[in-house]
Amino acid sequence: MLFKVEMTVRIPHDMPAEVVADIKGREKAYAQDLQQQGKWRHLWRVAGSYANVSIFDVKDNAELQDLISNLPLFPYMDITVAPLCRHPSSIREDDR
């Protein structure tokens, strides 16, 4: 199942820099592992903001919830999710 996930990062301004760096380091490793697995299919920065638009390819809603809630930045992000389905005009055979 494909989902569009939009994440806006809101790190508290008073969080110590070394704590922020640690969280961001773990977030990057986690995000790159999920991309390697094919579960985080697209990851795009939204220009001019500390936000991303992502496409996840997961088994079901429960897997998406599990993956997202384990993001190290999860406590510091506003997240919206929208389910996707194949567009009838799509030429991409792997979109389903």
Ligand SMILES: O=C(O)C[C@H]1C=CC(=O)O1
């Ligand atoms: O920077 C972000 O958009 C937040 C988050 C998503 C992937 C990642 O490495 O950090």
